[in-house]
Amino acid sequence: MVFGFSKASRKRLQSISTLAPRNFVDSLDFVSNSSQTIRFHSSQIHLDSGEIAPGEVVCAPNEPLELFPGMRSADSIKLPDTVHIALGRVDPHVHFRESATPTRSEFEEWGPTGTDYESLIESIDKANRSYSVRSGCLAALKGGVCIVGAMGNTPWGPVGPYRHQRAQDHYNEKSLLPIVVWPRMEPDAAPISRHEGKDFGSTFGGSGLTGDARKKMYSLWKGEAISYHNDQARPTETLEAFKERVRPDLRLLHHEYFDGSTVLACQKETMDLAESVGVSSLLARHIPTGPALQQILDRASSSSFALPAEIGLDYVYWCRERLLEQDSEIALINYRRPAHPSYEDQQSLIHLTKETLNKGYSIFFGTDHAPHAKAAKAFSNGLPGSPGTRNIEHSLQYYFELHARYGYSWNEIDRLAAINPAKHMSQFASFPYEIGTMETGAMANLAIFDDSVQYSVDESLLAQQLEDPEYHSALSGEAGLRGKSLFTVVNGRVYDVEAEIKALN
Numbered sequence: 008m009v010f011g012f013s014k015a016s017r018k019r020l021q022s023i024s025t026l027a028p029r030n031f032v033d034s035l036d037f038v039s040n041s042s043q044t045i046r047f048h049s050s051q052i053h054l055d056s057g058e059i060a061p062g063e064v065v066c067a068p069n070e071p072l073e074l075f076p077g078m079r080s081a082d083s084i085k086l087p088d089t090v091h092i093a094l095g096r097v098d099p100h101v102h103f104r105e106s107a108t109p110t111r112s113e114f115e116e117w118g119p120t121g122t123d124y125e126s127l128i129e130s131i132d133k134a135n136r137s138y139s140v141r142s143g144c145l146a147a148l149k150g151g152v153c154i155v156g157a158m159g160n161t162p163w164g165p166v167g168p169y170r171h172q173r174a175q176d177h178y179n180e181k182s183l184l185p186i187v188v189w190p191r192m193e194p195d196a197a198p199i200s201r202h203e204g205k206d207f208g209s210t211f212g213g214s215g216l217t218g219d220a221r222k223k224m225y226s227l228w229k230g231e232a233i234s235y236h237n238d239q240a241r242p243t244e245t246l247e248a249f250k251e252r253v254r255p256d257l258r259l260l261h262h263e264y265f266d267g268s269t270v271l272a273c274q275k276e277t278m279d280l281a282e283s284v285g286v287s288s289l290l291a292r293h294i295p296t297g298p299a300l301q302q303i304l305d306r307a308s309s310s311s312f313a314l315p316a317e318i319g320l321d322y323v324y325w326c327r328e329r330l331l332e333q334d335s336e337i338a339l340i341n342y343r344r345p346a347h348p349s350y351e352d353q354q355s356l357i358h359l360t361k362e363t364l365n366k367g368y369s370i371f372f373g374t375d376h377a378p379h380a381k382a383a384k385a386f387s388n389g390l391p392g393s394p395g396t397r398n399i400e401h402s403l404q405y406y407f408e409l410h411a412r413y414g415y416s417w418n419e420i421d422r423l424a425a426i427n428p429a430k431h432m433s434q435f436a437s438f439p440y441e442i443g444t445m446e447t448g449a450m451a452n453l454a455i456f457d458d459s460v461q462y463s464v465d466e467s468l469l470a471q472q473l474e475d476p477e478y479h480s481a482l483s484g485e486a487g488l489r490g491k492s493l494f495t496v497v498n499g500r501v502y503d504v505e506a507e508i509k510a511l512n
């Protein structure tokens with residue numbers, strides 16, 4: 008086995024092996040040229056068996072993982088005992104917002120209709136200025152996430168095979184990690200076989216498709232896999248009318264209007280539609296409550312198609328009661344769809360997720376990372392702006408909530424955050440090596456983190472580190488957060504993510 012370090016650098020590596028993680032950054036600067044091998048020793052490697060054991064991992068760019076349980080060699084970087092090496096996280100649900108820019112002839116051939124070329128380019132430029140694939144990737148790396156699935160609700164979205172490929176190519180070019188772009192379903196757009204189509208039809212503020220149009224769109228994807236956002240407005244009352252009638256605490260306006268019954272209605276309608284058309288699989292995105300998960304499990308027991316379940320990661324942290332304890336100004340940016348659950352519905356979600364996982368069901372987390380500009384989040388005419396929060400960079404802190412407060416084992420977290428979503432995504436995309444397994448020969452995707460340190464959000468620091476001038480966080484000011492990401496390894500490339508994010512090999 009060939010290691011990239013010279014004898015002298017090995018010596019220097021040994022000399023830093025007893026330092027605290029904070030010091031790795033500077034000490035490792037000297038190895039930050041390409042095609043080098045980095046070897047980590049940890050007393051806490053998360054094995055697929057569920058066991059946490061000492062050993063070493065070897066990472067080199069584009070090379071598969073090498074795993075040596077029990078080994079402790081002299082030329083490895085010895086991590087402190089509180090540092091874990093877990094599988095890199097896989098997040099199937101992010102909005103990175105950037106759009107490929109079509110030429111005029113592409114626009115004329117592939118649409119969209121209903122707008123002119125100049126207006127489209129203007130909205131693409133606006134979207135691309137406010138957030139980038141690169142910022143999204145930096146945020147993912149910060150959260151220990153190595154692979155993401157990106158949504159296509161962008162100005163020139165991945166509609167139909169041609170535009171989907173263009174969007175995928177654009178993301179590949181800009182990305183620091185594998186991104187799977189989900190094809191966007193539209194009533195006249197050809198499906199992409201053996202991929203997973205994303206239905207924005209029902210989404211409040213999405214395509215606004217109803218009845219026959221949505222059914223027509225599903226028919227095109229007969230026999231294929233589909234996913235959908237399970238949020239929609241109340242059919243009989245607007246948010247404005249609800250506000251007039253109920254006059255809730257403004258922090259809860261959004262959360263009481265989209266109260267969980269809106270999710271149940273959307274899920275039922277969509278499952279009926281999928282059944283009537285005959286799809287192979289229907290993934291509910293960002294499930295926010297125990298009853299919503301239960302509804303899917305009940306249906307799965309007799310359905311002719313698979314019903315995988317994506318749990319919205321931040322719902323395990325936020326509930327309405329907690330929002331009322333939050334600083335009012337931050338609480339007013341802390342809305343998303345589906346809305347945050349009641350405490351009771353949150354507790355049942357947390358309990359049922361664990362139970363469902365341990366029955367072997369295809370259940371996993373998604374963050375719905377939604378990096379809206381600050382201005383877009385502002386209330387206008389007394390009503391909230393765009394719903395969505397930046398989440399992915401704080402994945403680890405959310406996991407810690409489940410681990411510390413609700414007794415989820417690290418293996419349960421690994422299955423929900425890495426193994427199960429990897430299995431799901433592997434059906435629709437290929438990767439250089441097997442993903443979702445901590446084995447020699449698998450893709451070297453790792454999340455290396457310290458679970459012993461307290462964490463608090465520093466917005467201006469994160470704005471810098473994530474190259475995201477609009478950065479703001481719903482977790483600002485939250486006390487009691489824990490965990491710190493140290494290194495994230497993507498296909499053998501080791502990123503130091505503790506402060507500024509940089510590749511070490």
Ligand SMILES: [Zn+2]
Binds near residue numbers: 101102158236375
């Ligand atoms: Zn979403």
